[in-house]
Amino acid sequence: MPKITMNINGRDMSAEVENRTLLATMLREKLHLKGTHVGCDTSQCGACVVHVNGKAVKSCTIFASELDGATVDTIEGQANTDGSLNVIQQAFQDHHGLQCGFCTPGMVMSAAALLKDNPKPSEAEVREYLEGNICRCTGYQGIVNAIMAASGQDVPSVAAE
Amino acid sequence: MPDGGIGAPTKRREDTRFLTGRGKYTDDITPQNTSYCAFARSQVANGKINSIDTSQATKMPGVLAAFTGEDFVEVGSNPAGWLINSRDGEPMKEPKRPVLAHGKVRHVGDAYAAVVAETLEQAMDAVEAIEADIDELDAVVDMASAVADPGTLVHDEIETNICFDWGWIEDNRAATDEAIKNAPHVTTLELVNNRLVPNALEPRASIGEYDPGTGDYKLTTTSQNPHLSRLLVSAFVLGIPENKLTVLAPDVGGGFGSKIYHYGEEALVLAAAKKLGRPVKWTATRTESFLSDAHGRDHVTKIELACEKDGSFIAFRTETLANVGAYLSNFSTATPTFLHGTLMAGNYTVPNVYVNVKAVFTNTAPVDAYRGAGRPEATFSLERVIDKCARELGIDPVEIRRKNFIKKDQYPFATAAGLEYDSGDYDALMDGLEKVADFAGFEARRAASAKEGKLRGLGINSYVEACGIAPSNLVGILGARVGLYDAATVRVNPTGNISVMVGAHSHGQGHETAFPQIVADMLGVDAQTVDIVHGDTSKIPFGMGTYGSRSLAVCGSAVFRATEKVIRKATLIAAHMLEDSPENIEFSDGVFAIKGTNKTVGFGDVALKAYIPHDYPIDAIEPGLEETAFYDPANFTYPSGAYASEVEVDPETGKVTVCSMVALDDFGVVVNPMIVTGQVEGGLAQGIGQALLENGVYDENGQLLSGSFMDYAMPRADDLPSFVVDHSNETRCTHNPIGSKGCGEAGAIGSPPTIVNAVVDALARGGHDVDHIDMPVSPSRVWAAMNP
Numbered sequence: 001m002p003k004i005t006m007n008i009n010g011r012d013m014s015a016e017v018e019n020r021t022l023l024a025t026m027l028r029e030k031l032h033l034k035g036t037h038v039g040c041d042t043s044q045c046g047a048c049v050v051h052v053n054g055k056a057v058k059s060c061t062i063f064a065s066e067l068d069g070a071t072v073d074t075i076e077g078q079a080n081t082d083g084s085l086n087v088i089q090q091a092f093q094d095h096h097g098l099q100c101g102f103c104t105p106g107m108v109m110s111a112a113a114l115l116k117d118n119p120k121p122s123e124a125e126v127r128e129y130l131e132g133n134i135c136r137c138t139g140y141q142g143i144v145n146a147i148m149a150a151s152g153q154d155v156p157s158v159a160a161e
Numbered sequence: 162m163p164d165g166g167i168g169a170p171t172k173r174r175e176d177t178r179f180l181t182g183r184g185k186y187t188d189d190i191t192p193q194n195t196s197y198c199a200f201a202r203s204q205v206a207n208g209k210i211n212s213i214d215t216s217q218a219t220k221m222p223g224v225l226a227a228f229t230g231e232d233f234v235e236v237g238s239n240p241a242g243w244l245i246n247s248r249d250g251e252p253m254k255e256p257k258r259p260v261l262a263h264g265k266v267r268h269v270g271d272a273y274a275a276v277v278a279e280t281l282e283q284a285m286d287a288v289e290a291i292e293a294d295i296d297e298l299d300a301v302v303d304m305a306s307a308v309a310d311p312g313t314l315v316h317d318e319i320e321t322n323i324c325f326d327w328g329w330i331e332d333n334r335a336a337t338d339e340a341i342k343n344a345p346h347v348t349t350l351e352l353v354n355n356r357l358v359p360n361a362l363e364p365r366a367s368i369g370e371y372d373p374g375t376g377d378y379k380l381t382t383t384s385q386n387p388h389l390s391r392l393l394v395s396a397f398v399l400g401i402p403e404n405k406l407t408v409l410a411p412d413v414g415g416g417f418g419s420k421i422y423h424y425g426e427e428a429l430v431l432a433a434a435k436k437l438g439r440p441v442k443w444t445a446t447r448t449e450s451f452l453s454d455a456h457g458r459d460h461v462t463k464i465e466l467a468c469e470k471d472g473s474f475i476a477f478r479t480e481t482l483a484n485v486g487a488y489l490s491n492f493s494t495a496t497p498t499f500l501h502g503t504l505m506a507g508n509y510t511v512p513n514v515y516v517n518v519k520a521v522f523t524n525t526a527p528v529d530a531y532r533g534a535g536r537p538e539a540t541f542s543l544e545r546v547i548d549k550c551a552r553e554l555g556i557d558p559v560e561i562r563r564k565n566f567i568k569k570d571q572y573p574f575a576t577a578a579g580l581e582y583d584s585g586d587y588d589a590l591m592d593g594l595e596k597v598a599d600f601a602g603f604e605a606r607r608a609a610s611a612k613e614g615k616l617r618g619l620g621i622n623s624y625v626e627a628c629g630i631a632p633s634n635l636v637g638i639l640g641a642r643v644g645l646y647d648a649a650t651v652r653v654n655p656t657g658n659i660s661v662m663v664g665a666h667s668h669g670q671g672h673e674t675a676f677p678q679i680v681a682d683m684l685g686v687d688a689q690t691v692d693i694v695h696g697d698t699s700k701i702p703f704g705m706g707t708y709g710s711r712s713l714a715v716c717g718s719a720v721f722r723a724t725e726k727v728i729r730k731a732t733l734i735a736a737h738m739l740e741d742s743p744e745n746i747e748f749s750d751g752v753f754a755i756k757g758t759n760k761t762v763g764f765g766d767v768a769l770k771a772y773i774p775h776d777y778p779i780d781a782i783e784p785g786l787e788e789t790a791f792y793d794p795a796n797f798t799y800p801s802g803a804y805a806s807e808v809e810v811d812p813e814t815g816k817v818t819v820c821s822m823v824a825l826d827d828f829g830v831v832v833n834p835m836i837v838t839g840q841v842e843g844g845l846a847q848g849i850g851q852a853l854l855e856n857g858v859y860d861e862n863g864q865l866l867s868g869s870f871m872d873y874a875m876p877r878a879d880d881l882p883s884f885v886v887d888h889s890n891e892t893r894c895t896h897n898p899i900g901s902k903g904c905g906e907a908g909a910i911g912s913p914p915t916i917v918n919a920v921v922d923a924l925a926r927g928g929h930d931v932d933h934i935d936m937p938v939s940p941s942r943v944w945a946a947m948n949p
Contacts, residue, residue, distance in 0.1 A: 018282070034189035035182020037414075039362040040447035044870035047362060075182035089180040093172050096839045100669030101179030102363040102414030108180065123883070130878035134870065136362050136415050137669045139846030139908075140878040142839055158835045159172045160165075 004068045008033070009077025017064045023057075024048045026064035027074060035075040035105050039134070046133030049106040049113075050074045056113035058132070075105035078112070088112055088150045094159050097146035099137035107133050111147045120151050165689070166682030167899070170835035173674045174689075175667075184412045187366040187383050188444045195368070196225055198430055198443040199284035201274040201291045202452060203266035206300035206524035206863020207313070210264055213274050214292040221290055223283035225437055228275045228429060230263030236432075237398045239423055239488075243495035244640040245325045245520075253325035253520070256316040258488040260398065260425040260432070266295060267315055267487035268524050269864055270452025272425060277433050277441050300524040300863035304461060304482040307521050315487055315522035324485055324494070324520035329502035330579055337515035340476040344467030348550035353935045354538045356459035356484065356857035357850075358873055359531050361668070363414020364445035365454065369430030373438055377405050382427050384410040384696075385420045385668055386706020389643070391698050393423040393491070399431060403698075406431075410696040413668035417847070418530040419454045420668065421708045422491040451868045456857050457531020459484035460497065464542045466550050467513075472561040476513035477505055479542060483528075485520045490529035494520065499639050500535030500627070500709075506576035507543045508587045508623045508801060509565040514577040524863045532847055533906040534709065536626040537913060544622045544914035548921065549932055558918070559600075562623050563591060569892075580627060582799045584892040587623055590803035590825050593890055594621070598805035598823040606807065606820075607926065615809040617820070618923025622804045622915040628903035629714030629798035629894075646793035647716035648702045651680060651723040653731075653786040655772035657765035659684070659691040661723075664704015665716035666696050669843075670905065671836040672712060676720055678832050679899065683724045684764055685751030702789050710903030713832060714798045714894065721898045722790035731767045733782050738762050738770060798894045798902035802826035804911040808919040812927065815944030817853055817920055823885040826907050829893050830900035837904045841886045844908020850876035851909070852916035856937050874937070 001016040008031065015030035027033040027050070036059055039047035043061040050059045051073040080086050085093065088111050098104040107130070114121060114129045121129070126147050127140070135143060142158070149155040165171050178184050201213075215227035238257040245253045262273040274291050278284035299313045307315075307322040315322055328334060341347055363383060370379040378401050384390050387408040395403045413420060426443050433441040445453070460483050467476040483497035502516035551561040567574045569586040576582065595601075603619050610617035630636065633644035650662040661680055665672060677691035694700050704716065728748055735753035736743040739760055747756050754761040770777065771786040807820040824841050831837050854874035858866045867873040893900035913936060920938050924931045924947060931946045 020282070028189075029191075033182070034186075035184075037186070037363070038188075039364065039414075040870050042447065042869045042871050044875075045362060045447075075180075079181050085177065085180055092180055093176040096173070096835050098176060098179055099671070099839060099843060100361070100363065100415040101175070101184045101412065102186065102361075104179050104184075105182055124879075127878040127881075134362060134875050134877065136360055136417070136847070136875070137843045138839060139842035139844075139876075139884065140881055141842040141884050144878060144883075158170060158838055160170045160835075 002065055004064050006067055006070050006072050008072045009074060019063065019065050021064045022060050023062045023064045023067060024059035027059060033074055033076055037102055037105055039102060044134065046110060047103050047106040049109040049133065051109060051113065056110055075108060078108060091146040091150035094157065095142050095146040095149055095155065096158055097138065097142040103133060103135045107135065107143055111150065114147065115151055120153065123148060165687065166678055167832050169678060169833065171674055171678060171688065171833055173671045175671065175673045186363055186412045186414055187368060187381055190368060190381055190411065191442065192368065192370060192440040195440040195442050196277050196279060196437060197281040197284045198275055198277045198433060198441050199281065199288045200272040201288045201293065203262065203269055203271040203273060205266065205295060205297040206269050207298040208266045208295040209298060210262065210266060210273060211294040211296060215274060217292065218276055218287040218290040221283065221287040223279035224287045225277045226433060228261060228433065230259055230261040230273060233260040234263060236260060237400065239393060239425065240397050241489035241494050242491045242642050244642060245327055245494045245498050247326045248328040248331055253494060254319045255489060256319060260428045268526050270526060271487065275429055277437060302523055302525065302859050302861055302863050304484055304521045304523060307523055308482065308519060315524055322522045324522055327498050327518045329516040333513060334515045337476050337478050337513040340513045341465055341467040341478055344475050345470050346468050346554065348466045348546055348553055349463065350546045350549050350933055351463045352542060352545060352933060354458045354460040354462065354541055355851060355936045357457040357531055357855050358451055358857045359417045359419035359454060359457060360875060361415030361417055361419055364447060364450045365420065365424065366444040367427045367430045368440055368442045369434035370440045371434040371438065378431055379407045379409065380427055380431055381409045381411065383413050383420050384408065385413065385416040385666055385708055386704065387666060387696055387698050388664060388704045389706055390423050390427060394428060394431065398428045407699045410666050413666065416668040417532040418457060418534060418708060421706065422455055422529060448869060451865060453526060455490045455527045455529035457528065458538060459528050460538045462542050464546045466546045468550060470554065472554055472556045472564050474509055474511040474565045477511055477543065478515045479505060479517065481518045483518050483520045484523055484525065486523060486525045486527035488527050490527040493527060493529040496530045496535045501539050503578050503580050504536050504539040504627060505543065506578040508567060508625045510567055511565065512577055525859050530708065532844065532909040536906065537910045540624045540910050541914045545917060545933060548918045552925065558621055559591060563588060581796060582625065583796055583895040585625065585799060585801045585827060586890065586892050587801060590801065590827060590890050593825045593887065594803040594805050594823065597825060597885060597887055610809050616812055616923040616927040617807060617809050618919040618926060620806050620915045620919025620922055622911050622918065624911045625799055625801040626906065626910055627797035628710035628800055629794055630709050630711055631797055632795060633793050645705055646791050647705050647719045648789065648791045649716060649719040649723045650702050650787060650789040651720065651727050653727060653768045655769055657768040660694055661691060661720060662694045662701040663716050663720060664701055665707045665712035667707060670707065670712060671833065675713065675833045675836055676717065679717055679720050680724050685749065686764060710905040713899065713901045714897055714903045715792060715794055717899055717901065718897045719790045719792035722792050723788045726788035726790060727786060730788065731764065731786060734767050734770055735762050737778055738767065795896040800826060800828050800902040800904065800907055802907055802911050804915040806915045806919045808916065808923055810920060810923045810943060812947060815940035815947065817938055817943060819849060819882050819916065822849065822882055822912065824908060824911060825890060826888045826904065827890045827892055828888050828904045829891055829902035831888055831891065832901065834888065837888055838886050840904045841908045842884050844906060845884050845912050846876050846881055848909040848912030849881060849916060852913040852936050852938055854880060854937050
């Protein structure tokens, strides 16, 4: 089995993988980064979104063996260096953008990719961008509000300070 | 009261771990030396198993064991939790539901064999090597033909495809028939409540473990109610004594009903773990979820509404075929009956109601409770036929409802469908809806849409549901084979912080935040000093789990009662410390005081005294400060609401766009309004999904056509509008101590008829005489209705 090395959340990490091993499987089963979730088998749900070389990628749709030397960012690396929630994560908590939490890692990673490309998206742009991320719990309202708030736009607050 | 008590929109503490990738779901757990399980599932809907040969599979690399139905012929059957009697008094037909299919496979996805191997990939490869000789038989798919022509049977030993033929209330049948026969006006509507696939985003997963040193089993599983799983595995399926089986449900990624039930995979991983002496883990693929999770809804109904010419309701009568699929899932017989027929009076003073439900076996996945469970079906039937009736009589849809509403001074109100509603104010909700949804401005918005070439419609809905199940004595009379109380233990630790063990189990509802708000409010302590423990049968007294919007109303009430007991005992200790009699002690904001004096002692000092009982009347007061309560409600709770939606229909394509969705609900007392708003919004998305997008479709051979997220249209962010949610119209539940009614299912109950009513309204305003369009109201169906 080939040994693959990636820079994941700022650290070089290696694992031996089969040719058929998906990036999501390598992260979860070989490197014990369980924050990346797998919610489907057709690349539809987006729970597994990570960033590969700065781009949002569904990690269930790419072979680990193709990514030797890549830079990968996952949900585990998103918090501030002091461990506190980053702006997007904090906005998700403030605006009740999660319930069961299963889609949340993918949502946060997609939101980060969106705001990198489009720092002040309209609500319609947020909703369109999230087309590839399914949430069954929230009805997306809290998620959309969170992403708008994280981009510095005014959104009604639902939580206590 | 400190910050963070009842009524505070406290941020959720569980969010921190979910947002940083530190949630712990079942598939995230891999005990040392874990082996992996994969299942062989039927490709045909109905088939006779001639032989299953696992000999090649067991020779594959890494394979540890293979199992077939033969290995489980000696164990018990996974039972239905509710016994329904037919109109003639005969008990329902209850086929066996084995761990693995034996003799026959009965739906596509029915598991007939399993392989355990060192790795998941090896297990999956080995499943491919199983040789199954299965003769495909004709499939029973369409309910009407399954009833009319039982030439093909789902269960050969039952001699019919009808599970039961239920009448509610059978004694009211003749009077209802007579009332309809003599009524000045009768509106009839035939409709379908489409089959839905719950699709919690976390697929089901289970890990079985066995310790040969102690004989103890452990099942870690994706469950909404771990104690029910333990009960079913112990008492019905595998016979493992409850004291030798721990069921753990860690973080659970959504459920919506589908994770209430015990499934065969859970029994299999336990049996395999015992045989192999190793942990055995199985995680469903999404394809397996589609094929084997319990589905929801799937009713075909004829409803008749009889009324006076002025719209005063005289009678409702329904005939329903309810699909139960190939086997009876645990709640499948309660859902179309007591969770459906009992709500068929709706919000109305109608004097006559009769409901007939025939439950039908088909060669499809089992159908069971899915968000709302019976109540969405009742509400949809009623609120669609009422709109049709209003249109026929030329009465405004708001007015016809108001004319028949139970008025706020009529509570408690005994309905013609056998329930006693304790509180509500449906007119106040409708008053609020008219303002919040700006009915007055509709005409201007309609004209603006018309300028863009779109047909705009306004739909409304009123609903009432029964939650917080239940009074055990009542559900027992109605056929429940379990009690439906809940339990909690409040443990005050020596230094005053608090652990609360609860029988409910959150799978997204925020229990870790909301339950401490109750305890903090009552004890006058900071909610951050209160933690809950849930999802572990070894740590919790008992529990009936989280479903049916019951956690706060039932388990929250148990928490309330246990906290009251803690206060009572703490008062005795405080009286001793203050050297006065307990009657003279009052407790507020965390402080015990002798009435009328400034002699006080804090709750924390009392807790410490309870655990360090030097100088303590040990003969009168036991040490420690921990109390348990089992709470069994006196009645169901009755949340209600009024919803409005505006839609635009594109006459060129038939595409429906939801422009607005306004939900006004009466949930009684709200503990955390932020969480409640989120619950409603999620329900609205699922209801709009049912109305416009989602459809579980089997072809005539019993193949699930909508078996992936490529084919089954889950609502996405850009399918939905911004919601307006208001739960400020509170009428207290009169019989539980918190006054809460429950909020989890409301959105999924109130929104489907609202959307369909709006679409029909839009078409009517565009000159199209369309009575009804079945859900999902897809572009092709709308276009076809407009172009007959």
